[in-house]
Amino acid sequence: MISMKQEAASFVTELLGELGAIGAETGGGVTRLLYSPEWLEAQKFLARRMKGLGFEVRYDRVGNLYGRLPGTMKNGPVILTGSHIDTVRCGGRYDGAYGIAAAIAALSYLNETYGQPTYSLEVVSFCEEEGSRFPLTYWGSGNAVGLYDWDGAAEVRDAEKTSLKEAMEAAGFGKPEQPEALRSDLAAYIELHIEQGPILERMHKRIGIVEAIVGQRRYGITVRGEANHAGTTPMPMRKDALAGASEMIIQLEAEAIQWGEPLVATVGRIEAAPNTPNVVPETVQFTVDIRHHDERVLDSFSGHIINKFKEIARWRGLELSTVCWLEAKPAPMHKDLSDRLEKISGDLSLPYRRMVSGAGHDAQLFPGVCPTAMLFVPSKGGISHSPDEYTAPDELADGVSVLAALLYELAYEEKLP
Amino acid sequence: MISMKQEAASFVTELLGELGAIGAETGGGVTRLLYSPEWLEAQKFLARRMKGLGFEVRYDRVGNLYGRLPGTMKNGPVILTGSHIDTVRCGGRYDGAYGIAAAIAALSYLNETYGQPTYSLEVVSFCEEEGSRFPLTYWGSGNAVGLYDWDGAAEVRDAEKTSLKEAMEAAGFGKPEQPEALRSDLAAYIELHIEQGPILERMHKRIGIVEAIVGQRRYGITVRGEANHAGTTPMPMRKDALAGASEMIIQLEAEAIQWGEPLVATVGRIEAAPNTPNVVPETVQFTVDIRHHDERVLDSFSGHIINKFKEIARWRGLELSTVCWLEAKPAPMHKDLSDRLEKISGDLSLPYRRMVSGAGHDAQLFPGVCPTAMLFVPSKGGISHSPDEYTAPDELADGVSVLAALLYELAYEEKLP
Numbered sequence: 030m031i032s033m034k035q036e037a038a039s040f041v042t043e044l045l046g047e048l049g050a051i052g053a054e055t056g057g058g059v060t061r062l063l064y065s066p067e068w069l070e071a072q073k074f075l076a077r078r079m080k081g082l083g084f085e086v087r088y089d090r091v092g093n094l095y096g097r098l099p100g101t102m103k104n105g106p107v108i109l110t111g112s113h114i115d116t117v118r119c120g121g122r123y124d125g126a127y128g129i130a131a132a133i134a135a136l137s138y139l140n141e142t143y144g145q146p147t148y149s150l151e152v153v154s155f156c157e158e159e160g161s162r163f164p165l166t167y168w169g170s171g172n173a174v175g176l177y178d179w180d181g182a183a184e185v186r187d188a189e190k191t192s193l194k195e196a197m198e199a200a201g202f203g204k205p206e207q208p209e210a211l212r213s214d215l216a217a218y219i220e221l222h223i224e225q226g227p228i229l230e231r232m233h234k235r236i237g238i239v240e241a242i243v244g245q246r247r248y249g250i251t252v253r254g255e256a257n258h259a260g261t262t263p264m265p266m267r268k269d270a271l272a273g274a275s276e277m278i279i280q281l282e283a284e285a286i287q288w289g290e291p292l293v294a295t296v297g298r299i300e301a302a303p304n305t306p307n308v309v310p311e312t313v314q315f316t317v318d319i320r321h322h323d324e325r326v327l328d329s330f331s332g333h334i335i336n337k338f339k340e341i342a343r344w345r346g347l348e349l350s351t352v353c354w355l356e357a358k359p360a361p362m363h364k365d366l367s368d369r370l371e372k373i374s375g376d377l378s379l380p381y382r383r384m385v386s387g388a389g390h391d392a393q394l395f396p397g398v399c400p401t402a403m404l405f406v407p408s409k410g411g412i413s414h415s416p417d418e419y420t421a422p423d424e425l426a427d428g429v430s431v432l433a434a435l436l437y438e439l440a441y442e443e444k445l446p
Numbered sequence: 447m448i449s450m451k452q453e454a455a456s457f458v459t460e461l462l463g464e465l466g467a468i469g470a471e472t473g474g475g476v477t478r479l480l481y482s483p484e485w486l487e488a489q490k491f492l493a494r495r496m497k498g499l500g501f502e503v504r505y506d507r508v509g510n511l512y513g514r515l516p517g518t519m520k521n522g523p524v525i526l527t528g529s530h531i532d533t534v535r536c537g538g539r540y541d542g543a544y545g546i547a548a549a550i551a552a553l554s555y556l557n558e559t560y561g562q563p564t565y566s567l568e569v570v571s572f573c574e575e576e577g578s579r580f581p582l583t584y585w586g587s588g589n590a591v592g593l594y595d596w597d598g599a600a601e602v603r604d605a606e607k608t609s610l611k612e613a614m615e616a617a618g619f620g621k622p623e624q625p626e627a628l629r630s631d632l633a634a635y636i637e638l639h640i641e642q643g644p645i646l647e648r649m650h651k652r653i654g655i656v657e658a659i660v661g662q663r664r665y666g667i668t669v670r671g672e673a674n675h676a677g678t679t680p681m682p683m684r685k686d687a688l689a690g691a692s693e694m695i696i697q698l699e700a701e702a703i704q705w706g707e708p709l710v711a712t713v714g715r716i717e718a719a720p721n722t723p724n725v726v727p728e729t730v731q732f733t734v735d736i737r738h739h740d741e742r743v744l745d746s747f748s749g750h751i752i753n754k755f756k757e758i759a760r761w762r763g764l765e766l767s768t769v770c771w772l773e774a775k776p777a778p779m780h781k782d783l784s785d786r787l788e789k790i791s792g793d794l795s796l797p798y799r800r801m802v803s804g805a806g807h808d809a810q811l812f813p814g815v816c817p818t819a820m821l822f823v824p825s826k827g828g829i830s831h832s833p834d835e836y837t838a839p840d841e842l843a844d845g846v847s848v849l850a851a852l853l854y855e856l857a858y859e860e861k862l863p
Contacts, residue, residue: 275696282686
């Protein structure tokens with residue numbers, strides 16, 4: 030397996046270079062929004078490449094692109110691997126694209142080396158994951174697993190008021206004669222992705238084996254006090270919404286640290302009103318993003334922190350209102366598949382770490398449908414969603430090696446989980 | 447003196463009602479920006495009223511309006527009292543206007559009751575104090591005391607790019623033949639104003655005797671950390687600019703409370719970047735406004751708090767930059783005049799409080815020119831710069847009584863400080 034590393038490194042690097050040129054911004058970064066011309070060009074490019082490698086290529090009705098290496102067992106289970114082709118605005122070349130390029134590399138290598146598999150292997154280039162054009166995420170994988178009813182697509186609109194349905198049809202999809210997106214033939218879904226975080230790099234690990242993708246709570250918090258003259262209002266007579274919010278933010282951070290890894294809690298957005306240097310702030314709104322892979326921890330931490338906020342507000346004579354506007358369940362990966370990834374990494378002498386994914390991925394939609402696994406390669410500086418996203422060619426090849434080995438077990442050795 | 451109270455209450459209330467109709471906004475509030483048509487109408491209205499009361503009326507070159515009750519001593523010292531006629535946008539009817547109306551009421555009462563004074567008494571309606579149209583404050587009193595060189599007025603522009611000079615000329619001022627604004631004949635300046643704060647009301651006092659107008663430091667603070675993914679960056683690996691700023695804000699509040707009244711410190715404005723719920727904030731900018739009447743305290747508190755901020759930044763691995771962009775010296779009022787105001791309040795059985803003004807006033811420009819005193823009447827709910835600004839008629843009359851008594855001592859009894 031190690032003999033393929035150099036070849037995989039150059040194959041993936043080259044493919045990512047070609048893909049990264051599609052939707053490249055003049056100021057750096059790549060933008061391929063769902064159903065845009067750049068997006069369509071990228072899918073067509075991948076279709077041509079996979080056809081050239083001998084894969085059977087097809088689109089489904091929402092524009093997910095599949096490349097199939099058919100198994101000897103007709104109508105047998107399918108082993109699916111891949112990621113998403115869309116990007117954030119001015120994103121990097123690796124997020125999503127790497128999982129597709131690596132999957133193509135792995136299938137191509139397996140096909141050349143071992144011929145036809147028993148179970149069919151498929152690469153998927155999901156049409157959408159990021160939610161950068163329309164206010165929804167996982168449009169590709171969500172259709173594959175039956176999360177979305179695509180008839181609702183006429184309602185969802187982008188910033189230019191184009192509906193998802195109109196955009197889909199303009200790109201040539203959404204036709205009744207096209208194959209349905211829903212899959213019911215999957216025996217496993219394996220996704221390879223860049224980490225988008227600093228852990229592997231800092232711990233000098235080459236492979237991250239994802240045990241779970243975190244669940245998430247997102248709150249909107251509003252703290253209301255009294256706007257007062259900053260010169261004439263003595264400190265004890267103030268109801269300062271920003272001082273109250275600051276105390277809450279510090280408390281949130283302290284509690285998150287105390288509860289320990291892998292819990293993370295973030296206040297990313299804050300707005301004060303009237304937001305004038307010489308007026309004591311009347312209202313502060315801020316967001317709280319809490320993530321953990323265990324729903325019970327999510328529940329109890331969220332409840333605990335909201336109570337702390339209430340105490341602070343009461344003590345300071347402030348009004349508090351909290352709205353939970355996002356609640357995503359944690360997605361545990363398949364234990365047997367994770368164990369196999371661990372063994373493979375060990376066999377290939379690749380330092381690995383079992384870890385939790387703090388970011389969302391297409392893989393989190395599959396545990397209810399089929400055994401699912403996810404693996405990471407390091408992200409330089411933990412940077413993602415930026416033109417500075419980078420993973421070195423040999424690290425890219427590590428991921429391909431581990432992925433190919435697992436796909437071999439599943440599709441050739443018929444060791445289904 | 448108490449016999450005049452009812453008359454003063456109705457005189458001042460009526461005058462404030464008429465003034466408040468000039469520049470009244472349909473949605474409530476009064477807007478009279480420097481040199482605007484409403485501003486000019488208000489000055490002309492006051493000129494007519496004062497002429498009708500027998501005062502000698504004149505404008506100076508920048509549009510300050512004076513009404514004079516000439517003393518028997520020709521070319522003798524002048525006792526000046528008044529405030530400013532301009533308002534903030536959608537301001538109240540009392541801020542500034544009350545000090546002028548009360549001065550007219552007091553002079554009119556003294557003239558009717560005691561005839562001509564020995565020293566001349568003058569009411570001033572300063573053209574500008576708020577800084578609401580042009581980015582400068584105290585334009586009226588600043589010209590009277592020689593703070594401003596009005597030739598620079600061509601450079602300062604309002605939001606519509608009109609220069610101060612153009613606006614002044616359009617309103618009929620700025621002509622060489624008009625009297626110079628600078629005064630060199632003043633024996634005292636006395637200003638009566640609403641408190642614009644909650645202290646008198648909460649302490650059930652009728653008169654505030656201002657011992658000093660606070661000095662002020664205003665800082666712009668920038669905290670710089672690292673933008674990171676809110677899901678994939680473990681808590682200990684973060685450099686969260688907002689958590690750092692929050693700790694600074696809490697520290698500032700705690701220290702200000704600990705240093706004690708009358709020190710006040712306020713963070714009124716905050717901006718975070720990128721200000722996105724799922725990204726750890728990279729940069730936070732906030733303002734710090736610190737006020738105290740003793741420059742040494744201002745100095746040492748400011749130095750202390752900036753050091754605390756530096757410690758917090760260092761501890762958290764954040765970059766800190768601080769810019770002091772406003773530094774106003776405290777203005778102590780004249781002790782003898784304050785003592786006299788105290789005695790007068792006692793004689794009139796008006797509960798009073800010696801206090802510090804946390805807001806800036808025209809009076810703060812006069813201590814270098816002549817003995818200066820300032821007194822307050824209560825503001826309902828401490829509210830100011832708002833259509834809800836309110837002081838009851840009998841409280842307005844209290845101020846007139848105390849002011850008239852002091853002016854009597856100064857101009858009739860010739861007891862100069």
